[in-house]
Amino acid sequence: xxxxxLTQAESLRPRGKGRPRTVETAAPSLVExxxxxxxxxxxxxxxxxxxxxxxxxxxxxxxxMLGELGLVDESELGTATGGRAPRLVxxxxxxxxILVATLDQTAIGVGVADLSxxxxxxxHEAADLTAPPEQLTERLAALFRWSLxxxxxxxxxxxxxxxxxxxxxxxAEGAFLTSTPPIMPAWxxxxxxxxxxxxxxxxxxxxxxxxxxxxxxxxxGAGLGQHTMLFxxxxxxxxxxxxxxxxxFRGAQGAAGLIGSLPVTLGGQTGSLDHLAGSDMIxxxxxxxxxxxxxxxxADILRRGGEITAIEVSQAAQVGDPVxxxxxxxxxxxxxxxxxxxxxxxxxxxxxxxxxxxxxNDILLAAVREAVYGAxxxxxxxxxxxxxxxxxxxxxxxxxxxxxxxxxxxxxxLKEWVMQGRPLAHPAFAEYLGQLARAQTPVPQPAxxxxxxxxxxxxxxx
Amino acid sequence: xxxxxxxxxGERAAPPERVSLLPDDRTAARDASWRxxxxxxxxxxxxxxxxxxxxxxxxxxxxxxxxxVVDCAFSPxxxxxxxxxxxxxxxxxxLSLPVANEQVAAAHARVSxxxxxxxxxDNAPTGLLPGKHYTALVSADNFGLGKIAAAGLEPHLPQGxxxxxxxxxxxxxxTNEREIAFIKWFQANRADVRVHVARFxxxxxxxxxxxxxxxxxxxxxxxxxxxxxPALAVAARLREAGRSLPMATVDLGxxxxxDLAKGGAVRCxxxxxxxxxxxxxxxxxxxxxxxxxxxxxxxxxxxxVTRDNVVxxxxxxxxxxxxxxxxxxxxxxx
Numbered sequence: 001x002x003x004x005x006l007t008q009a010e011s012l013r014p015r016g017k018g019r020p021r022t023v024e025t026a027a028p029s030l031v032e033x034x035x036x037x038x039x040x041x042x043x044x045x046x047x048x049x050x051x052x053x054x055x056x057x058x059x060x061x062x063x064x065m066l067g068e069l070g071l072v073d074e075s076e077l078g079t080a081t082g083g084r085a086p087r088l089v090x091x092x093x094x095x096x097x098i099l100v101a102t103l104d105q106t107a108i109g110v111g112v113a114d115l116s117x118x119x120x121x122x123x124h125e126a127a128d129l130t131a132p133p134e135q136l137t138e139r140l141a142a143l144f145r146w147s148l149x150x151x152x153x154x155x156x157x158x159x160x161x162x163x164x165x166x167x168x169x170x171x172a173e174g175a176f177l178t179s180t181p182p183i184m185p186a187w188x189x190x191x192x193x194x195x196x197x198x199x200x201x202x203x204x205x206x207x208x209x210x211x212x213x214x215x216x217x218x219x220x221g222a223g224l225g226q227h228t229m230l231f232x233x234x235x236x237x238x239x240x241x242x243x244x245x246x247x248x249f250r251g252a253q254g255a256a257g258l259i260g261s262l263p264v265t266l267g268g269q270t271g272s273l274d275h276l277a278g279s280d281m282i283x284x285x286x287x288x289x290x291x292x293x294x295x296x297x298x299a300d301i302l303r304r305g306g307e308i309t310a311i312e313v314s315q316a317a318q319v320g321d322p323v324x325x326x327x328x329x330x331x332x333x334x335x336x337x338x339x340x341x342x343x344x345x346x347x348x349x350x351x352x353x354x355x356x357x358x359x360x361n362d363i364l365l366a367a368v369r370e371a372v373y374g375a376x377x378x379x380x381x382x383x384x385x386x387x388x389x390x391x392x393x394x395x396x397x398x399x400x401x402x403x404x405x406x407x408x409x410x411x412x413x414l415k416e417w418v419m420q421g422r423p424l425a426h427p428a429f430a431e432y433l434g435q436l437a438r439a440q441t442p443v444p445q446p447a448x449x450x451x452x453x454x455x456x457x458x459x460x461x462x
Numbered sequence: 463x464x465x466x467x468x469x470x471x472g473e474r475a476a477p478p479e480r481v482s483l484l485p486d487d488r489t490a491a492r493d494a495s496w497r498x499x500x501x502x503x504x505x506x507x508x509x510x511x512x513x514x515x516x517x518x519x520x521x522x523x524x525x526x527x528x529x530x531v532v533d534c535a536f537s538p539x540x541x542x543x544x545x546x547x548x549x550x551x552x553x554x555x556x557l558s559l560p561v562a563n564e565q566v567a568a569a570h571a572r573v574s575x576x577x578x579x580x581x582x583x584d585n586a587p588t589g590l591l592p593g594k595h596y597t598a599l600v601s602a603d604n605f606g607l608g609k610i611a612a613a614g615l616e617p618h619l620p621q622g623x624x625x626x627x628x629x630x631x632x633x634x635x636x637t638n639e640r641e642i643a644f645i646k647w648f649q650a651n652r653a654d655v656r657v658h659v660a661r662f663x664x665x666x667x668x669x670x671x672x673x674x675x676x677x678x679x680x681x682x683x684x685x686x687x688x689x690x691x692p693a694l695a696v697a698a699r700l701r702e703a704g705r706s707l708p709m710a711t712v713d714l715g716x717x718x719x720x721d722l723a724k725g726g727a728v729r730c731x732x733x734x735x736x737x738x739x740x741x742x743x744x745x746x747x748x749x750x751x752x753x754x755x756x757x758x759x760x761x762x763x764x765x766x767v768t769r770d771n772v773v774x775x776x777x778x779x780x781x782x783x784x785x786x787x788x789x790x791x792x793x794x795x796x
Contacts, residue, residue, distance in 0.1 A: 102472075107468060107472055109472050111588075118589070119588050119589060120563075120564065120588060121563065121588050121633055121638075122470070122471070122588060123638065123639070123642060124468040124469070124470075124471070124472035125467070125468055125605065125642070125646075126466070126468065142649070143642070146642065146645075150633055151633075220589075221591070221594075311474055315476075315480075356473075356474055359473070359758065360474070360476075360757075362755065390591045390592060390593035390594045390758075391471065391591055392469070392471030392472050392473050392591075392592070392758065393468075393471055393472025393473075394471040394472065394591070
């Protein structure tokens with residue numbers, strides 16, 4: 001095909017009367033081809049023809065169209081296997097950016113990811129989640145703008161994805177949020193979604209931290225390539241992320257895996273797993289052991305004016321303090337009993353434990369392993385691996401990026417914007433943005449960004 | 463001293479005491495006779511020299527041979543080439559300060575994929591994970607350094623002042639944290655102060671950029687430069703132009719120590735502890751080679767240095783007497 005014809009796809013040229021323009025019928029095949037390229041299922045035209053059952057001419061035309069829309073790139077050559085080297089078809093992941101953030105009880109993390117969900121930069125800082133939501137949103141917006149100064153994408157931002165402490169009710173595949181779901185009692189009535197949508201002009205998605213961390217672990221951590229995985233987050237609350245057939249299972253209401261509310265029994269006392277094994281219990285027991293002198297290490301911290309949190313108890317256990325070790329071991333056994341039930345129901349390949357408590361000592365992990373191995377069918381544990389996450393809070397950011405990326409390119413959502421080349425032209429989103437503008441929602445103005453007087457790499461003038 | 467920042471993946475800091483070596487560890491290390499290599503951004507700065515001195519001493523105590531010390535001259539391309547060269551030499555461990563983010567990430571991942579223990583200094587490229595792509599990161603509490611600098615500059619700024627920040631254009635964990643913390647401190651504690659940011663790509667651009675920032679914002683009443691070498695260059699350029707602004711910076715190099723003692727432009731320095739950081743980094747390498755668990759992020763606190771405590775701070779930081787000129791200017795030589 002002459003180069004000239006490649007500059008304008010057949011489908012974008014004007015047609016005669018009575019015949020539908022390809023632009024009106026091409027969306028389904030564009031969606032299919034783009035997702036084959038995006039998932040790297042197919043990386044050449046030949047592979048695309050094979051996987052899609054579309055003819056050579058149609059594939060060529062649609063690829064030209066996707067190239068013109070800036071969504072795929074065919075500039076790279078692959079490896080020749082006898083004849084001419086094939087042109088590689090790559091997803092243009094750097095065309096736009098996704099802003100991501102994790103909000104947890106004591107810290108916020110922000111990052112910029114590309115359209116394939118790869119994190120380009122991240123920053124974490126201490127924060128108080130009980131602070132007024134206006135303040136938190138303002139800080140989030142300031143950090144987003146700071147990050148964008150360094151990682152600007154040609155098409156700007158296409159979405160914002162947040163990870164929050166509690167369960168978030170699920171929506172349809174790909175659907176962005178049009179109102180702020182109930183997340184935390186202190187945030188009730190604050191239009192966080194509306195504020196961010198208006199402030200950045202992009203759709204917003206929110207998932208629970210357990211869900212985003214599970215997605216992160218599945219796509220960039222120990223879960224890579226796993227089909228069945230359990231992800232257990234241990235903190236003040238204890239939650240499970242469930243992966244079946246390589247997909248995150250959210251349940252009917254987005255509430256799958258809330259194991260922290262299950263009743264467990266310890267020394268004749270019955271309470272929820274959160275209450276009897278979470279970090280509040282560890283802190284409470286550690287504080288008691290420090291006050292009455294049973295734990296020499298914790299008592300010493302107290303004497304020096306230090307604070308006893310679950311992390312101190314965890315670190316004391318790691319350096320061999322017997323009382324702190326016993327507290328962690330009790331927590332681990334209780335968590336392990338509940339996880340064993342899930343493991344017997346699901347038969348996972350892998351169980352990943354996460355949270356700062358798990359990261360700072362080995363005892364909790366060992367106790368969970370002991371309880372799971374002790375209470376499971378031998379077939380369930382034969383090849384089962386129980387490990388700790390190496391991703392830290394990055395798992396939440398990476399997972400949040402995957403949530404937005406999957407939503408933007410979900411077939412039902414993608415077919416509505418693919419012809420325009422950008423999701424901000426999606427009719428439902430354009431309509432929602434218009435509604436917000438018309439309603440003139442009283443949006444608290446974030447602090448003005450700090451304008452860099454000079455961009456990186458620009459030569460200063462004398 | 464508390465650590466106020468979080469690690470590159472949100473980790474809580476572990477203090478350097480967590481990687482202390484016991485006599486048994488040293489004995490086991492001496493029996494193993496390991497070979498290690500060090501890859502730094504530069505070998506010219508006082509910071510790099512002291513860091514190296516701290517490391518090499520520990521490696522000597524543990525019978526580990528330092529087979530190469532590489533100066534990357536801040537060049538990502540050079541760092542990638544040097545890491546690949548070192549991988550071929552098969553050392554047991556590499557201590558590296560990644561000079562950029564994405565550009566050097568894959569080369570660092572190749573080190574650990576080759577079975578070589580990798581301990582990072584000051585910066586962890588995005589996407590690299592502790593325990594998988596590297597063993598641990600050892601750095602200063604850079605967020606805390608930014609806060610120290612802000613709190614130290616603040617008393618010199620009148621109500622409603624404008625302050626300039628000269629940041630580093632490279633996407634680098636340490637300097638990013640300092641810049642973010644400095645700006646956040648003013649937003650939280652002195653909302654009346656307006657901050658203007660510019661970023662230099664190379665140290666030799668900093669002086670011109672400082673001049674340009676001042677030309678764009680003639681009302682600037684103070685300046686924060688993210689480390690001392692460019693800060694001195696900016697101070698000198700402004701002095702030549704007949705201007706002087708109260709400045710804060712990070713790292714107690716000899717030049718800024720003299721400037722501080724003389725009552726020059728630099729009013730506050732947030733000092734790192736490079737010698738102790740070098741020790742902590744080498745101990746982390748030894749422990750990881752002994753297959754002992756090490757924390758993902760080991761952080762050292764910063765020191766607030768003003769004219770009042772510059773002499774003792776210099777001794778703490780550099781483990782050597784303060785420069786004669788500092789002693790003379792402060793009237794301590796009688």
